[in-house]
Amino acid sequence: MIKKSEYKQRRDRFLKKLKNNSMAIFSSAKTKTRSNDTEYPYRQDSNFYYLTGFKEDNSYLIFIKENQKTKSFLFVKKKEAKDELWHGKRLGRQEAKKRFSFDKVLISKKFKSLKKELKTKFKIDENASHNISKMRLIKSKAEIKLIKKAINITKIAHHRAIRFDKIDKNEYELQAEIEYVFKKNGSYSDAYTSIVASGDNANTLHYIENKQVLVDGDLILIDAGCEYEYYASDITRTIPVNGRFSQAQKELYSIVLDVEKKIIKMIKPNVKRTTLQKNTEILLTKGMIEKGILKGNYKKLIKNNKHKKYYPHGIGHWMGLDVHDDAPYKDKNNKELKLQKGMVLTIEPGIYISKDDKTVPKKFRGIGIRIEDDILVTKNSYKNLSSKIAKSINDIETMCYKYKTNQ
Known part of the structure; x- marks a missing residue:
């Protein structure tokens, strides 16, 4: 408090x-x-x-x-x-x-x-x-403590979602499991409407209908975070319905996860968000070229905004009392603010490929992946406040397997 x-x-x-x-x-x-x-x-x-x-x-x-x-x-x-x-x-x-x-x-x-x-x-x-x-840009120790509490509750909810027997269940059933955890652990509400987007639904960035049956072999993009004493969390994980990533899913997931890790490591005081954004776009574009999703020189592709077809949003935003915290990104002279100790921001790269996109290899169509963590800028570096929420392929698959074998 x-x-x-x-x-x-x-x-x-x-x-x-x-x-x-x-x-x-x-x-x-x-x-x-x-x-x-x-x-x-x-x-x-x-x-x-x-x-x-x-x-x-x-x-x-x-x-x-x-x-x-x-x-x-x-x-x-x-x-x-x-x-x-x-x-x-x-x-x-x-x-x-x-x-x-x-x-x-x-x-x-x-x-x-x-x-x-x-x-x-x-x-x-x-x-x-x-x-x-x-x-509101710079969080106090008390504020950071409340954000950590919100993230810890959200961790329990995402882990419940990973373990939940999902095949032939509905998206809203998984949403109910997540939001049950929020309430059970003292969160009065979610920080925003939970996104539980399976299959091609994950390619709608703000999909909130959550009505589709979960199909064996699909992925589920879950963007859900609770609010604790008015302070938000904002976490996205992408998990397989059946507990196992297919080879194509692994290939795309590995690109997004590798980019997220590299961008997080760049965070420290005096770095600009636009620098994080630029590097995210370069890394994702190179990864998509390697997989045949994009074709050509990465610099030209980025210059012509070709990559935005598959990664249309920003790398992250401020977070605090609001999930998109009402804090400025530029100073009074319209110059971009640099990261400072005490700021909290999200990092959320993604790749989104419509099932109807015939320009990409068939095995990747209908896959949408986003991975998002909440990061605190420290004196000389950063702290990933949500690092304990499973996100590696091995951790997700192992968590699901251990649950199933204990049933």
């Missing part, structure tokens, strides 16, 4: 960045109707949570800086017995005053009138959210 002192430190850092004689306003996330009078499970806005640790809706923040002096206001919904009967207990103003180190804590009904009053005196700082996004 993150201590309230850390939330206070974040607010203090934010207030230092706030322009003089200005104000910043933040609102909690709104509840979302699913249908008629039912709602989706509530999740607090990530920036609001980053500054407060407060999880309730109908809440607001106001920060002001006047003559270099700062003041902070938290607005919370009033405790009302009728509302709590239907929607659960509220913290209320008095308890919020005890728990949170704000200059003032007021009930939410007073927000509009105070905002109107303050706006006559202060201008709104339009850089406020951007400043928080920059702060």
Whole structure:
């Protein structure tokens, strides 16, 4: 858990960045109707949570800086017995005053009138959210600990998926096994909608229907990660339905795995993501030329974007309070940010070949492979936070075999 002192430190850092004689306003996330009078499970806005640790809706923040002096206001919904009967207990103003180190804590009904009053005196700082996004780039020790916890739960879920008897089951059954583990181990929700894509479905990057029967001989691309105390994990593994990779599957899988390992080893402070991207594309393209998927000189192929037919996405993204963390990739001068100690990013190379692509050798058609890990940038190098999740061909096949022999 993150201590309230850390939330206070974040607010203090934010207030230092706030322009003089200005104000910043933040609102909690709104509840979302699913249908008629039912709602989706509530999740607090990530920036609001980053500054407060407060999880309730109908809440607001106001920060002001006047003559270099700062003041902070938290607005919370009033405790009302009728509302709590239907929607659960509220913290209320008095308890919020005890728990949170704000200059003032007021009930939410007073927000509009105070905002109107303050706006006559202060201008709104339009850089406020951007400043928080920059702060979120570097994770604290407490944040890293929560990310590790999310990844550990996700590890258990992926290993359950590997061991699960998959032949003639449905994609959604495998999804249920994964998400059962999330809930059982204290994760309130997945960090994003789980992708369980078997066979040619893996070539749809954001496939979430998860309705197809799992066929003996196919691969399954599983992109699934849980959220723990608001912090995400994001892991992809590609595994065989029957527990054994075919020769063609091994050939493509080995290319992707080799590229992923090499790119991860490149991670350290001052390296650019575009450098990782460029090297990923070179390595994947060379591998695909070797297998006859692409033909020609790798430099010309990349220059003409021919490789993007089979690898259309980026090598990775920031991760933290959001699975795609709301943090910048460029500075205020539009220059790319270099990796720094404390950043967390994903690394996810892949190869995707449609079953209808007659330009490639037949044995590779209908195969989609992605391997993804979550990486922490350290002082001089990196740490693969998800390194204990099985991904080598031998480890995956052995894990499946040991499970079957124990049945």
